[in-house]
Structure formats: structure tokens, C-alpha cells
Amino acid sequence: MMKLNPNVPEGSIAEKWSNHKFSMKLVNPANKRKFDIIVVGTGLAGASACATLGELGYKVKAFTYHDSPRRAHSIAAQGGINAAKNYQNDADSVYRLFYDTVKGGDFRSREANVYRLAEVSNNIIDQCVAQGVPFAREYGGTLANRSFGGAQVSRTFYARGETGQQLLLGAYGSLNRQIHLGNVEMYNRREMLDLVLVDGVAKGIVVRNLLTGELERHSAQAVVLATGGYVNVFFLSTNAMNSNATASWRAHKRGAAFANPCYTQIHPTCLPVHGEAQSKLVLMSESLRNDGRIWVSKKVDDKRTANQIPEEERDYYLERRYPAFGNLVPRDVASRNAKYVCDEGRGVKGGRAVYLDFSDAFNRIGKDGVKDRYGNLFDMYQNITGEDPYEVPMMIYPAPHYSMGGLWVDYNLMSNIPGLFVLGEANFSDHGANRLGASALMQGLADGYFVIPYTIGNYLATAKPEKVDPDSTEFKATEKNVQEDIKKLLSVNGKQTVDEIHKKLGMILIDKVGMSREEKGLSQAIKDIKELREEFWTDVKVVGKGEELNQTLERASRVADFLELGELMAKDALNRNESCGGHFREEYQTPEGEALRRDDEYAYVAAWEYIKPGEWNLEKENLEFTNVKLATRSYK
């Protein structure tokens, strides 16, 4: 039975991190170079961790499956990054950012972690500016801010619609400097396929060289996973094509608890699916909801075009149901309502899309005014759909975007496996059941620049982990397992392609474990996924060999893991008999149709321990809210 100790330090919420920093043990500067640390993933969390650990003097080995660390999917984040600078003099504070994040997460995150996130948020902005990140500025030369959902202050820093790109390139620059100085050894085009444990402690990884297919064993005194989220389990999502859960999942199968897998975020403003060949979904910044009005026809299966539907026959359903917040309700509420109207057959031409209409904004601020605010998004829409959004309303539909769940970590960001740390979207830590806009970038960089450099030092100084020879029996045995898994995939030689099966999995999940869930559907999903997994292992066709560049094999290996993770998502959703944030159970709603939390029974983190395929053991970490009072979110 695994042990979960959150290791939250003593003291008042505002003193915990300071106290902890003082009480943690340090590694003497001259001794740091004696420690090898492996970091997997080079997005915001991974690249910032590599850079900072390298600066401190540790010997870092960094791994990415991309051709370059700069390709990580953090690069695609558009909107911005939150910080409690209070530059706008609008009464923002560390405490307010902490409060908004706990509330936005629908009271399902760990208070102490969230407070620390808010506390270091300001250092992140300072750090990034010093790196030469060209944030948006006011004419007077100070930094500009904008507003985002879930907050009443203006605290979001941004660089046009490319904030993630600029922050990642900043971290990539710092990583490059450490590579240049010889403190970080960079391994591109390597995919982690297993975690190596020696006496229950993380000591290294097995990776596959994606160019040659060769397996490599890498040893270290600590392993850091910063491998991102898992919403590609849905096949269609806003994640990049290669984003996957394999590193996290293999660590889970070695004993790391997986927490809250059912918390996934479905983002309301994405482009709708165009057809069978669709490979991924494209997000449009939610800032569009500031000026766009969302509507559908009042009639079912209305085949008229948008411009043929007169004003009185349009249903501005968000404004109707939520007069106070209107089109600016949080992401989960906006998404669920889009699903409902489409389920009723009132989506665009009876299909799965709703209109996002800027006509009122054109009348109010003119087309030029709209262009000033959203020009690049309108261009992107036209480029992808071939329709001119200045003439016809945009069509949008929700898409899986972010996973709040992930590997369980304690306050030190260490999993329940000693020596295995998890950062960024890959951990479950800070966003509870729903992430607010502009908080993902903040968390990734907080973990990498300002948390792990301290907490990993404490682990190394306290546990004093020994080096292990990568030729030891444990390493060789783990490599052999990986080798056998690959052989197994290649030997099925069935009839269905990897994508065909992945699409089937996505259909099950989006239908039954998506925006709304209910008991019957979830039980059915578990059954269907088990069957599909069986189908995969008897009927998948993986062409080519293991000892070569083989992209089909790469995908097959990821889909094999998704087929296990998908089942756990459904199981977790079935276990959680309440609605909270991104997890909406039809059975648990208020008379007004809003999410009904059940704090007495479910104010806990569901951490799942892997037993064998399709079998898990549930451990609970109870959440206590001593600073933010438990309350029902209301946006009416």
C-alpha cells in the first residue's frame, strides 16, 4: 500500500514557503556538481528547471522527443501569464491571486501549493523581463496588463497572442546558455519509455532514440518529469500531435500515484470539426468572448445560414441563462452549455457548432476597432476555415485543452516515489478541478524556476542518493521490459491502423467522459474501453521495425498507454459522485442546472495506485480549506 504524505510545512499560509526554504537542507556549492539530475521534457517547466539547476551547478541531462527543445507545446499558449504585481493599482495581491485560483479550481486544490504559486508569480515576470522577453508595454514604457476570466483585477502579462512562445523562447535561451557552458547535456529525439527504480527509489530512465530505434539507459540521482498533459487521449484536442501521457503513465505503472485523472478542461472557443480527416482542434483565445456574442437558432435543425436567421429567432443562450456574466462565464460553464444546445439539435445547421457573432461590436466600435483587438485571431480563423468573420459570424465548439489531473506530488513536487519529481501540467498540483486562463504558464515557470531548485536540493542533501551504474541489473531488466513491449506491438499484425483505434477511443471519451458525465455512461465507457484495449492488442497493425525511425510505432506505444489511462479517467469520474469544475455529473446539479459539489464526502484528491491493467487502488488525500472559505461558485 502506498503512502501519501503531502508534507505541507507548518505555519500560517503566508509563512509556509519562507519557513520551508529556511528549514530545508542545502547542498554545498562544491558538491552540487557531484549530483546528476535527469529532466524529461523541455517545455516551460522542463526548460526552466534545466536552466536553473544548471546555473546552480548540478549536472543535468535533458531529454525531449522533439528535434529541438524549442518545439515543446508550451510554445502554442496564446493569452498570457498571471502575476500579482498590482501594477494596475486595482487592489491585486498575492492573497487575491491565491484566492481566485483556489475558487476558480472549485475548491479541489491544495491551498499551500496554490499560495506558493501566487507568491512566486511576481519573480517570474521579473525573471522573464531580464531574459529579454518582449512583453506588451504601455506608451510610458511600463508593462501592460489585460483581464482574463475568473478574476476582477487586471493581472495578465502578455506578448500579443504569442505569450507562450515568448516565455518558452526565454527559457530555451537560458537552457541553451547552460548547454553552452557544459552544465546541461541535451538529448533531442529521445522518448522516455520507462522509469528505473532501485529499491523503490527513482534512479534513471530508459529512452528510445527516435532516429535509430536504439534503447538507451540513463542513470541519475533524481528524475524530474515535465512531460505535459494528457488530453490527446481524446484524439481530437488542442494539444500538439505528439503530446502524450507515456512518460507519466510508465512512471504510474512503476508506482507513482495518478491524481484526479477525470479533471480535464474543455475549452469553449475552438474551431469546430471539419470532417473525418481532422487531425487536431485549434483554439481561439477566449478573449474573443469579451466582444463576441454566442448564439444558436431557436429552432431545431435550422438549415438557414446565420445571416438568414432574423434577430428574434436567435437564442443568445449564455446571456439568457447567466444575465450577470453573460458570454463571460467560466470555461466549463460555457462549454457545457454549447454541448446542450447542440444536443438539442440547435447547433449551426443542426450540427456541432455555435455562432460567435461580432455584429454588435462592429456597430459599437467599428470593424477597425474589432480588428485592433482581434485582428490576428480573425486572420487565423479565415485562414483555417476559408470564411471571412467580418462578414459571417464565426463558428466555434468546445475542445479538450488541458488536464488538471496528473501525477500526485507533495508540497516539494516529489511524487510518492522517492527521487521522482513532477512539474507543470504533468502534475496535479495547483488548478484543482478547473484551471483559470493564464495560469498554466505561471505554474510551469514557478515549478521550474522557483520551486524545484530548492526542493530537489533538500532531497539530495537529506536522502543522499547513491549513483547507480546504468549497466546494473535493474537498468537492464527495465530495458528488457521496454524491448518486449515494442516487440509485442510490432507482432500483433492485425487490420486496424493505430489512428483508427485512437479515434474510437476518442469517441468513447468525448461522448461519455467529456463535458458531462453520468453513472450509466461512465460504466459503459469502462466496459467499452476494456474491449477496445483488447481489440488493440489483437487487431492493431504497426508497420516497420523497432530498430529504425518508425513514427507508427511511436504513436502505437502512446495509444497503448492512452487505452489504459482512458479507463482510469472514467473510473475516477464514476467514483466522484459530485460535480466540480471540469467534472460535471448530470446526477449532481442544482435546480438551476449548475455544478453541485459535495464537500462533506469529496473534498479530497483521488490518488490512484496501479495494481495491474484495469485494476487500481484508491488513496485519498483530504483537502482542508482553512484560508479560503468553501462556497458555491455562482455566475448568475
Next chain:
Amino acid sequence: MSDNHLTLKLKIWRQENRNAKGYFEEFNQKVSPESSILEMLDEVNNLLEAQGKTPIAFESDCREGICGTCGLVVGGRPHGPLSKTATCQLHMRNFKDHETLYIEPFRAAAFPIIKDLIVDRSGLDKIQQAGGYTSFNTGSAPDANAVLISKEKADLALDAAECIGCGACVAACKNSSAVLFVGAKVSQFALLPQGQPERYERVEAMVKAMDDNFFGSCTNTYACEAECPQGISVSNIARLNSDYLKANLVSSVTHQDVK
């Protein structure tokens, strides 16, 4: 969402590895005009896999035009016929029914072919490693508003910093020069106060790394700017040249001081 499919004759570059002889393989492919060119390749590959044949190796990731992973030469042009458009954003409605389409990898001495449409662009990383940063350790930054930067300068720096590192500029250049790529990074820092302390060392180091990694020199044809999916301006090359010249003067003076 149209049912009007296009049928295209595809001629796609196949090459087993760096040293193998390459050739064009022909496919007749039916495709929805709503699909992107990469989604069309997905479909071709799915059919190949179903027949037990080796799919076409190509790379992509974000498919939103920002990660810089994809990059194909379509109809003879890096990233295809549309300006300011990355390969992944190129949709099939821009092509005609029964059109013949040549799809090739980026071709440059500095980008050896790995397999089919995948090339090795690690030379670009090596240039960045030589100096594409401010030498600054985490933790020692002053307050972010301590140094004011004019909106104009910040906007210009961002214009340069938007480079996605795809390498289309190199593939478009008859000399395989990477000066637009280097100029963009050098400019970003040259425009900002944070970049000043190492301004001239940086440009020298990055230009040297460019030369060391088999990129050619610039002869001002501006093909790079024309094919850049981000529309990075050649004015960044002018800034690079000017800083490089100044750097040479600075370093020759410094050398004399040392003597």
C-alpha cells in the same frame, strides 16, 4: 463543410536515409478542401499503413503555425504557395482539382535529410546555444518595471522574436544562409536594454556558429523574407550586419588594448 472533394496527383519525395538515393513516389489522393496539407498526408499514411506499407516520414507538432516543426517544400516553395503561412496552415482549398503537387523536404547543405521529408535542423540550435540569450542567472532580476522600455522598441523586438525557427529562410536561400534567423535573435536583444551588455559578443558568437554549421552567406536576394511564415523583415539582417561591423571594430580595439 463541403462534399466537393479534390483529386490530386501527389509526387512525394521518398528517401530511406541520408545516404540513400531519393525519388518521387506518386499517389492519387482524394482530399477534402477543408483539410490541411498535413491532414492529407495523414490520410495517405493511413492508407499505406492499412496496406502494410511504410508510411511517409514527415514531422509536425502544434499544427497551429507556431512550433516550427513542420516545413515542406510544396510546389517548389518552402511552406507552399501562400505567403506568411506555415505548412500546417496550408489548406487544400488553395489547390485545384487534378492539380499535380510536388512535396519535398527543405533542401540545404546545413539540413541533411534524415528520412523522406524529415531533415536535421540541429544547426539552428547550435547557433542559439552560441549566444541567443542574456547571461543572467535565475533569481537576480530587478523588478520588471525598474527598466522602462518604449512601446515602439518592445513591439519591434517582438516582431523579431516571433521567429519560429522552422528554417524556411535557409531552405529558400540559394546560399543556405541563416542570416534572417540570426538577425531576428540578434535584433530582439539589440533593441532591448537587457541585451546591451553582451550585444557585440553575441553577434560575433552567433555569426561564427552559423559559419561553423555549414550555413552560407547572404547575397541580399530577400528570398528568406518572402518565404518566412512569420513575415520576419529583412531589416533584421541590416541590423545584424551593422552590429557585426561594430563588433569587429570593438574587438579589434579590445585586442589592441590587450597587446
